Amino acid sequence: MVTTARPRTKKPNYHWMLHAGLIAGAVLMLYPLLWMIGSSFKPEGQIFSDLNPIPQSLDFSNYIKGWTLGTGVSFTTFYLNSFMICAGAIVGNLFSCSLAAYAFARINFKFKPVLFALMLGTLMLPFHVIVVPQYIIFNTLGWTNSFLPLIVPKFFAVDAFFIFLMVQFIRGIPVELEQAAMVDGCNRGQTFLLIILPLLTPALVTTTIFTFIWTYNDFFGQLLYLNNERKYTVALGLRQFLDASGQSSWGAMFAMTTLSLLPVFVIFLFFQKRLVDGIATTGLKG
Amino acid sequence: MATVQIRDVLKSYGTLQVIHGISLDIADGQFVALVGPSGCGKSTLLRMIAGLEEISGGDVEIGEVIVNDLPPKDRDIAMVFQNYALYPHMTVAQNMGFSLRMQGISKAEIRAKVERAAEILGLQQLLDRHPRHLSGGQRQRVAMGRAIVRAPQVFLFDEPLSNLDAKLRVQMRSEIKELHQRLQTTTVYVTHDQIEAMTLADRIVVLNAGRIEQVGSPLELYDTPETLFVAGFIGSPSMNLIKGKVVLGDSPTIVTTDGVSLPLPLVSGLEAGSEITYGFRPEHLSIDPSGMKATVVVIEPTGSETQVNARFGTTPITAIFRDRVDFRPGDSVPLLPDNKRAHVFDTLTGQRLHA
Structure with missing residues (x-):
């Protein structure tokens, strides 16, 4: 065949x-x-x-011209201000969101489901809805033209996204670990500090990175509360180059904008893997 | 070391009551196994002793102190969990020394105590490793090390061997027994595996649906089960239980609905026509011409013994012979239970009828 x-x-x-x-x-x-x-x-x-x-x-003359700005305040100040606000926001978020998340994940209290739903509901609330009442509050407190309105709220667990992220992460940690810790002599606080927090590291790293990026990139909030050039951040500093009368110095602005991208770029470069880790691994093996 | 006393302990979740008044005295240094099917409340009882579960009623005493309202850390107990619950971010040494660290003991002393415990359990080489780099058996051993390092008054074990493979389970079982013989610490051990309970414990507590069925030494439970539940639960393969009615003649017999008739041992309280259950262990059957004809269904030789699954009429029974037997499926063999070691229970109440 x-x-x-x-x-x-x-x-x-x-x-x-x-x-x-x-x-x-x-x-x-x-x-x-x-x-x-x-x-x-x-x-x-x-x-x-x-x-x-x-x-x-x-x-490179655009860079030199841009950095010194010509108004007596340089970008050195703006970067320092930006980093200060970022640092405050990061510390606040790590502290308050982890505590709130632990409570939601592990402690039984009255109205927990309702409060949890409300907390998640704030995710859907656009910032612009609360901006006027918030401004009035901070103005009454005399906090405008300071970093306080941009930092202090972070200490009260206002970022529902991070709370939710950590709640899911804590739910993945076996509850027996905490019970073992309680038998071993820990109270609630010690269990949280010595057992939960170290195991929460990937979620904490994610929170740190996102808080940095979001705070650093925030323009609206900073524009709203900071009026004095000495308090300006990088985002506000960039606006200085645009002149309503048409005398914009584009070259200097592009130079500074390029520089302003660097911190975010570097963070992404180094933490890309941890970012995904934090979101993808909500638990422990073994 | 201490005694543990449990008095009329209740547990309910909302309106659902899961433990219905349990009382139990555990002597100093005793090894007590809580055994029962899933959902019988054995783990809940253990967790109430540990302080991880609130006590809804009654008292738990450890070392003559009522601990109902004490947090776990103040009860001076150590617990080994089913999934070991080793802290993943700490090394073996840190895991073992954690409770001592919480007590504020100096680093040098912790190191010394951890090393001594590691020596007992053969963990010296692993002290700097993390739990994720250990095998199941090693993790189990670290969990025990964490418990013994602090020399507590009471050890609590919550199904510690159920995550191990069969071979390792047998090995760790004898290690736990050896450890107890060495340390003589009062131990409460929860398991659903009655073999584990039989081999390890001084006393076994059989629980069923939140109540104690029987408390006794392993052989007491095996030789004289007080209830039908214990009779069926203790022993593997389990006891043959045949339901029927009493017929009183020259000697009392049990007659089943499908016409099987077997002589009964002499027990008190037998009334003609009453519903009883006749029980005998597989190894207490012998081949005897005066026995009842049984039809062989399956033969399972293991070398040391031969297990034969057969039928009295339609009632399935199991027999175990130490001698090699030459049966084939379908054979009819006369089998006779040894009435000196047989048991009779009231089917309705489930209680044993004593001789």
Whole structure:
């Protein structure tokens, strides 16, 4: 019997087309960013006349001009202010959200389901809804034009997202660990500090990173409460370059904007893996 | 070391009562096993002794102190959990020394005590490892090390061997027994495995649906079960239990609905026509021409003994022979229970009828 070898149907390779499409999409998405970075090295006159994002020469004068700003306050102050607010917000969130999450996850108290639902409900409440009453409160307290409105609330577990993240994480920790700790001589506080908190580390890292990024990138809240240039943050500092009368110094602004991206970029670079860990692993094995 | 006294202890969750007044005295240094099917309240009782579960009624005393309202840390107990509950972020040494650290004992002393406990359990090489790098048996041993390092008044074990494979379970079982013989600490041990209870305990407490069925030494429970439940629960393979009615003639017999008739031992309280259950252990059956014809269904030789599943009429029975037997499925074999060691229970009340 003769068997005729069937010609193998070879699938045409479409991979290169897929990749070409994806690369084109990526370039399209990245173009504004690349253009901004390129423009930060161009002389003022070239910025809007030359659409090529690659500058002809590397000119750092925009950076020097931008950093010192020319008003007596430099970006050194803005960065320090930004980092101070971020640090305060991070400490506040770590402290208050972990405590609130522990209570929701492990302690039985009256109206817990209702309170938990309310807490989650605040996730759906846009900031703009509460901005006026909140401003009135802080104004009455005399806290406007200070960092307090941006830091103090974080000590009262206002970020429902982090509480929810930690609640889910704590629920994944076997309850026997806490019971063992209680038999071993811990009270509630010690159980929380010595057993739960160390095991919560991935969620705490996630909280730290997100709090930093969100606080650092926040413009509206900082614009609302900070009026004095000495209290300005990086986000507000960038606005200084735009002049309503049309005398905007674009080159300096692009230079500072490029620099302002660095902290977030670095954080993403180093903690990318931990970010996913915190969200994906809500428990312990073994 | 201390005595543990449990007096009329109740437990209810809302309106659901799960423990209905249990009283139990545990002597100093005794090893007591709480055994029963799942949901019988054995773990709940243990957790009430530990202080992890509130006591709804009655008293628990440890070392002649009522501990009802004391938190676990003030009861001077150590507990080994089913999943070991080792702290994942601490090394073996830190795990074992944690309770001492909480007592504020100096680091040098903790180190010394941990090392001594590690030596007893053969854990010296593992002290710097984390629990995730240990095998199941090693974790189990660390959990025991954590318990013995603080020399508590009472050890509480909550099904500590049920996460291990069969071979390791047997090995750890004898290690626990050895440890108890060495330390002589009062121990309460919860298990659903009656073999574990039989081999380890000085006294066994059989629980069923939140009540004590019987308390006694392993052999007492085996030889004279006081209730039908204990008769069926203790022993593997379990006791043959045949339901029927009493017929009083020259000698009393039990007659089942499908016509099987077996002679009964002499016990008091037998009335003609009363519903009883006749029980005999598989190893108390012998091949005897005067016995009842049984039909062989399955033969399971294990080498040391042969288990034969057969039927008296339609009633399934199990027999165990130490001698090699030459049966085939379908054979009809005359089997006779040894009435000196048989048991009779009132079917309605489940209580034993004594001789």
